[in-house]
Amino acid sequence: MQFTISPETEAKRLAIRGFVNERLIPLERDRSSYDAHENINHTLLSELRQETRAMGIWALQSPTSRGGGGLPMVEQAVLYEEMNRSIFGPVCFNCAAPDDGNMRVMAQVATKAQQDWWLQPVIDGKMNSSFIMTEPMDEDGRGCGSDPSLTNTGWKINGRKWFITGAETAEHFILIARTSADDRKGLTAFLFHRDQPGWRILRRIEIMGPEEHGGHCEIEFDGLEIPDENRLMEVGDGLKLTQIRLGPARLTHCMRWTGLARRCLEIAMEYVQQRRSFGGRLIDHESVQTLIGQAAMEIEIGRQLTMKAAWLLDQGDFARKEVSMAKIVVADALHKAADTALQLLGARGYSKDTPVEWIYRYARQARLVDGASEVHRMVLSNFMTREGGDFWKWRVG
Ligand SMILES: Cc1cc2nc3c(=O)[nH]c(=O)nc-3n(C[C@H](O)[C@H](O)[C@H](O)COP(=O)(O)OP(=O)(O)OC[C@H]3O[C@@H](n4cnc5c(N)ncnc54)[C@H](O)[C@@H]3O)c2cc1C
Numbered sequence: 168m169q170f171t172i173s174p175e176t177e178a179k180r181l182a183i184r185g186f187v188n189e190r191l192i193p194l195e196r197d198r199s200s201y202d203a204h205e206n207i208n209h210t211l212l213s214e215l216r217q218e219t220r221a222m223g224i225w226a227l228q229s230p231t232s233r234g235g236g237g238l239p240m241v242e243q244a245v246l247y248e249e250m251n252r253s254i255f256g257p258v259c260f261n262c263a264a265p266d267d268g269n270m271r272v273m274a275q276v277a278t279k280a281q282q283d284w285w286l287q288p289v290i291d292g293k294m295n296s297s298f299i300m301t302e303p304m305d306e307d308g309r310g311c312g313s314d315p316s317l318t319n320t321g322w323k324i325n326g327r328k329w330f331i332t333g334a335e336t337a338e339h340f341i342l343i344a345r346t347s348a349d350d351r352k353g354l355t356a357f358l359f360h361r362d363q364p365g366w367r368i369l370r371r372i373e374i375m376g377p378e379e380h381g382g383h384c385e386i387e388f389d390g391l392e393i394p395d396e397n398r399l400m401e402v403g404d405g406l407k408l409t410q411i412r413l414g415p416a417r418l419t420h421c422m423r424w425t426g427l428a429r430r431c432l433e434i435a436m437e438y439v440q441q442r443r444s445f446g447g448r449l450i451d452h453e454s455v456q457t458l459i460g461q462a463a464m465e466i467e468i469g470r471q472l473t474m475k476a477a478w479l480l481d482q483g484d485f486a487r488k489e490v491s492m493a494k495i496v497v498a499d500a501l502h503k504a505a506d507t508a509l510q511l512l513g514a515r516g517y518s519k520d521t522p523v524e525w526i527y528r529y530a531r532q533a534r535l536v537d538g539a540s541e542v543h544r545m546v547l548s549n550f551m552t553r554e555g556g557d558f559w560k561w562r563v564g
Pocket residue numbers: 265297298299300301302329330331332333383532535536537538539541542545
């Protein structure tokens with residue numbers, strides 16, 4: 168069993184660490200670094216992206232033949248974690264959701280012509296993309312389905328979707344729509360461009376936490392026509408594409424969230440080692456040590472689960488139960504780390520003097536997004552029902 172990383176990965180990790188410490192963390196403290204939705208502003212982002220590209224650490228999920236890093240998931244795990252010690256990190260390296268998952272899936276399943284047109288500009292950082300799947304509940308309490316019907320020229324899309332991250336600024340969209348009533352083969356994936364008529368953004372949904380660029384939008388489709396050449400994979404393969412995309416996408420969330428969780432504890436540690444209360448430093452109180460030790464251990468548990476799932480994905484496995492376990496545990500570890508840090512920082516934690524309150528608000532989405540924790544527990548229970556004791560079997564190699 169291998170628990171080491173290569174010297175090359177370590178060199179990249181140190182380069183990212185240096186960039187995060189020297190370039191990004193100082194910018195987090197400056198309010199002028201932010202846009203109106205508490206993310207890094209676009210002017211600054213463009214400047215920093217020139218620096219990360221010059222470092223040769225760019226779009227690590229994408230093939231080298233298209234200008235990406237071409238790294239396996241295990242290496243991504245090390246480096247994404249390091250990037251997201253800053254709240255600005257992943258987007259500066261073109262490794263932020265949802266582009267990250269969209270680039271990965273397009274490189275896996277799109278045709279060469281589709282990749283040239285739809286994928287390349289996203290890898291190049293010239294445009295952003297969104298992934299459109301989730302639907303709001305309608306007034307009758309039913310899910311409101313996108314309902315494409317075949318026309319003479321291709322497909323016509325009607326319906327409503329919501330919480331579509333990045334939609335306000337994205338130019339390329341991957342859309343999952345229902346094309347038949349079949350449970351497993353009823354969904355199909357399509358590509359469309361923001362300039363095509365037949366769809367509109369109804370609103371940018373206001374949320375409790377800081378926002379990704381382009382926000383989270385509610386979208387209405389009213390006769391959007393998509394030529395068949397912009398269909399991804401075969402008709403009925405929408406669920407398959409979703410599964411191909413969502414496994415790694417969930418796991419890269421875990422990698423990034425681990426970085427955020429670590430940062431929370433770093434900030435807390437700095438404070439508790441200096442701050443004196445009741446005759447000693449905060450870190451000398453046993454109850455403080457317990458809080459720190461527990462949060463650190465939970466981060467490490469989530470990180471090990473993430474790394475195992477990353478390794479399995481690199482072996483060509485879907486790693487469904489490992490990804491589900493990682494997603495549940497890392498989401499909780501992030502909450503724990505943010506809450507622990509906020510508590511130990513006292514009033515300072517509740518202020519905007521550190522990024523802990525930003526991370527605390529951001530963290531709440533982790534137990535919802537890309538499948539609520541309850542749904543992932545249900546997936547695990549289904550695996551237990553099917554596999555029994557084999558749930559925990561070792562791979563022999
Ligand atoms: C910040 C953010 C960004 C997002 N970005 C995108 C995006 O870019 N594209 C996109 O398509 N979607 C996006 N989503 C949607 C996201 O994937 C869904 O919100 C998530 O999968 C949960 O689905 P839902 O909101 O429909 O919850 P529902 O299905 O309505 O479930 C509500 C709650 O019910 C409980 N529940 C549900 N099912 C079960 C079960 N089987 N057992 C027990 N309890 C259960 C859970 O507590 C769950 O939180 C985003 C959401 C958020 C919060």
